[in-house]
Amino acid sequence: MGVQQANILAGLRKDILLMQGFKPAEHYAANSGGLSLIADAFPNGAFPTAAIHELLYKGYESAAATIGFTSCILSHLVANAGIAVFITSDDIIFPQALAFYGLNASNILFVKLANEKHRLAAMEEVLKCNGITAVVGEIKELSFTDSRRFQLAAEQHGVTGFLLRQNAKNMATASVSRWKVQPAPTIDHTGLPGLSYPAWNIELLRIRNGKPGSWNMQWKDGKLQHVTGPAVVLEHRIRKIV
Amino acid sequence: MKRFVSIWFPYLLTDWYALHDPSVRDTPFVLKANIRNRVTITAASLAAVQKGIYTGMALADARAIFPALQAFDQRSGVAEKLLKKIAAWCIRFSPVASADGTDGIIIDATGCSHLWGNDRLYVTDIVNKLKAKGYHAKAAMADTIGAAWAMARFRNKSCIIHAGKHNDAIAYLPVESLRLESDTVQRLHKLGLHRVADIINMPARTLSRRFGKHIVQRLKQAAGTIEEYIEPVVPVPQYHERLTCLDPIVRIEGIEIAVQQLLERVCNRLVKEGKGIRQLLLKCWIVDGKEQTVSIGTSAATTSIKHLMGLFTLKISTIMPGLGIELFMLEATVVEDAQPKQEVIWKTTAVLSDVNITELVDRLQSRFGNIAVKRYLPAQHHLPERSVKITSSLQEKPEIDWYTNTLRPIILLPQPVQVEVTAPIPDYPPMMFRYNGSLHKVIKADGPERIEQEWWIRDGRHRDYYAVEDETGARYWLFRSGHYDAEKTYRWFVHGLFA
CATH class of the missing domain: 3.30.70.270 (Reverse transcriptase/Diguanylate cyclase domain)
Structure with missing residues (x-):
């Protein structure tokens, strides 16, 4: 009975995911966006693409960590062939650094718009473009309607969207996940002086149909690796996510 | 005759x-x-x-x-x-x-x-x-x-x-x-x-x-x-079409129909000759003799009527028909050969020149201005602020590879911020520094990496860059401009933040 029921339950869960717009296989990054070590946290065990992910941060320090973490995922999503777009309010991202995270900055389009409303419009325009792999937008505030529209556009056109939300207030959005990335001290076991691989404390605050968690990870040899010990997966919180 | x-x-x-x-x-x-x-x-x-x-x-x-x-x-x-x-x-x-x-x-x-x-x-x-x-x-x-x-x-x-x-x-x-x-x-x-x-x-x-x-x-x-x-x-002009109206046109729908018809004529002709549009100029003559012009540009040669019409739709609302428009003229001011080219070895250009991308760039540029969309290419300079070149062209290729020898900060401040620094002895990394109103204690540091001013461009002091990490794990790119000297003319700056 146990096995049979478990199979039925798994089947039903998949059906529910399908009904919620989560299609298996084609809308998941084959390499889990470089996050294969924490793939358990994601629905169906893979990083959801063609969806909207939110990243919260405050101040330049966590902005740098957040952009670095996003670049890591991006580099796995575009995999040397796709086109990524950055929509920012000013020119603070230094393209020279992107190569370190495996991104070819000459293949990235940078859109600079000082006006938040313009950035929202540009974000939606890019999400509706079929040739784009991923878009990172500096969107501080967005209404639920906006986020729902973004999410639908992303699903329809297969574009993965990242929203960089500085000092964000509105948390009622339709995005698939919400992350918070903080810089963490670099740890080097070789005993050499100086800085080691960039390390972050990555918090997955919310993930639709997945398990939120918190990890200390570093970018090493082209992928994200655990810094210390096994992943600390928070207990599964049940939250209604619209 | x-x-x-x-x-x-x-x-x-x-x-x-x-x-x-x-x-x-x-x-x-x-x-x-x-x-x-x-x-x-x-x-x-x-x-x-x-x-x-x-x-x-x-x-x-x-x-x-x-x-x-x-x-x-x-x-x-x-x-x-x-x-x-x-x-x-x-x-x-x-x-x-x-x-x-x-x-x-x-x-x-x-x-x-x-x-x-x-x-x-x-x-x-x-x-x-x-x-x-x-x-x-x-x-x-x-x-x-x-x-x-x-x-x-x-x-x-x-x-x-x-x-x-x-x-x-x-x-x-x-x-x-x-x-x-x-x-x-x-x-x-x-x-x-x-x-x-x-x-x-x-x-x-x-x-x-x-x-x-x-x-x-x-x-x-x-x-x-x-x-x-x-x-x-x-x-x-070489490629232009005219449309005279029996009655002056005042409504936006009428203008759209006129533009659509003109676009069809111009594009059909260009397609036959294997050319594509880079710039289009629409002139409208108002009944009182005044002239109004609207121009659009594309980032790659195109003859897609739907796309060009989309670009015009954004601009048509700026036309003031006044008493009515009696003559429309559409002129392709810049055309380019648009024969399908053989795929080149450098694969990335093939992707950027994809029609979806060029059309997206056109839409963004016509809406937010030409400078809104740009690409960065590596430039042959060591000074961070000169090491990237901005281009708006989708075709331009990088002349050199991106620099990957040493780590660069992901955020580069537009203006280096001067900071107070405590450094033990000359040419050692700082022990602590005050930035954004708080004291940061340096736990780990790399450096110095000396970057000289390019004397053929500008005179100035050299910079000694240090990558430092404070007790919270935040990583900064600091530099000291100039040598240590008795008069203390050197100054310390934060120039960027590492991820």
């Missing part, structure tokens, strides 16, 4: 004056100027001419004929300017129009008149439209510029010379109609040669021996045996 229309304005300057000062309309008045210490009439209105006053007469003589004659000063250069304007306005009749002397306009009407029905309707429309604007005009249509010029000036009314009949038509006109110098004309009259027919059959050598080469050239031009060219007042 070519067809030309010559328009003659017998009262050009006085008509123009009456338009500016309606109170003198229909009254006899003249324009005067001082010529050789004599006040001479330079232009006489229709009413004045009917009183027997003509151009070139002394004002005093004219006042003797008609004492109440009004006279106004004439400014120089008005006629030429005015004719240029009228010629530009005549673009609605033909793309090639040119000012001719100081009293006429020449239009190359080849292949234009069928749009009006026939030659007669075409010429009548020109004359009527000019009359409605307040200008007396006489027009003639013929196979050559010379014949049209002669018929416009020496026939009492506007006329059409059918194809091939221009030699017969000018034969009975006076020799003045050949556009000759006045002394040549006088000599011809003295010899009893009053009509074109008298000289048209004379051997060219005889004529040129007695009257100079000019007369032979004029005769040949009138007969059409040698080609005569006119310089169009508006250069003829």
Whole structure:
């Protein structure tokens, strides 16, 4: 009975995911966006693409960590062939650094718009473009309607969207996940002086149909690796996510 | 076979004056100027001419004929300017129009008149439209510029010379109609040669021996045996389409239909020739004579009507149709060869030049301005602020690879921020620094990495860069500008933040 029921339950869960717009296989990054070590946290065990992910941060320090973490995922999503777009309010991202995270900055389009409303419009325009792999937008505030529209556009056109939300207030959005990335001290076991691989404390605050968690990870040899010990997966919180 | 229309304005300057000062309309008045210490009439209105006053007469003589004659000063250069304007306005009749002397306009009407029905309707429309604007005009249509010029000036009314009949038509006109110098004309009259027919059959050598080469050239031009060219007042664009409207268009839907039709015509032609549009210019002529232009640009050659229409839709709302638009003109100002190219080795360009991407860039640029969208390419400089090159082109390739030898910060501050630093001994990384109002204790550090100023670009101090990590794990890029010295002229800055 146990096995049979478990199979039925798994089947039903998949059906529910399908009904919620989560299609298996084609809308998941084959390499889990470089996050294969924490793939358990994601629905169906893979990083959801063609969806909207939110990243919260405050101040330049966590902005740098957040952009670095996003670049890591991006580099796995575009995999040397796709086109990524950055929509920012000013020119603070230094393209020279992107190569370190495996991104070819000459293949990235940078859109600079000082006006938040313009950035929202540009974000939606890019999400509706079929040739784009991923878009990172500096969107501080967005209404639920906006986020729902973004999410639908992303699903329809297969574009993965990242929203960089500085000092964000509105948390009622339709995005698939919400992350918070903080810089963490670099740890080097070789005993050499100086800085080691960039390390972050990555918090997955919310993930639709997945398990939120918190990890200390570093970018090493082209992928994200655990810094210390096994992943600390928070207990599964049940939250209604619209 | 070519067809030309010559328009003659017998009262050009006085008509123009009456338009500016309606109170003198229909009254006899003249324009005067001082010529050789004599006040001479330079232009006489229709009413004045009917009183027997003509151009070139002394004002005093004219006042003797008609004492109440009004006279106004004439400014120089008005006629030429005015004719240029009228010629530009005549673009609605033909793309090639040119000012001719100081009293006429020449239009190359080849292949234009069928749009009006026939030659007669075409010429009548020109004359009527000019009359409605307040200008007396006489027009003639013929196979050559010379014949049209002669018929416009020496026939009492506007006329059409059918194809091939221009030699017969000018034969009975006076020799003045050949556009000759006045002394040549006088000599011809003295010899009893009053009509074109008298000289048209004379051997060219005889004529040129007695009257100079000019007369032979004029005769040949009138007969059409040698080609005569006119310089169009508006250069003829290579790819352009025009749409004249029966009724002036005021509504946005109408403009959209017009643009759609013009786009279809231009694009169909470009597709056949294997070319694509990079820049388009839409000109709308309003009923009151004003012109409105809208232009769009694309980042790759395209002939997609849907895409171009989308770009125009964003801009059409800026057109102010006023009383209505009577003429649309669409011109491809920049075109490029758009033959599908062989895929190149460098794979990334193939992706960026994808039609989806170029169209996205066009949409963003037409909405937010051309500088909104850019790419970065590595530049051959070591100073961080010069190490990237901004480009808006999607085709440009990087000349060198991205620099990956040492780590660079992901956030580079637009302006380095000066900080207070405690550093133990020279050339050691700092121990602590104060940035953004808080004290950061340095736990780990890398450096220095010395980057010199490029002396051939700018003088300045070198920078020693340190990558440091504070107790929270935040990583900064600090630099000291200049050497340690006793006077403490060196300064510390935060230039960036590592991820």
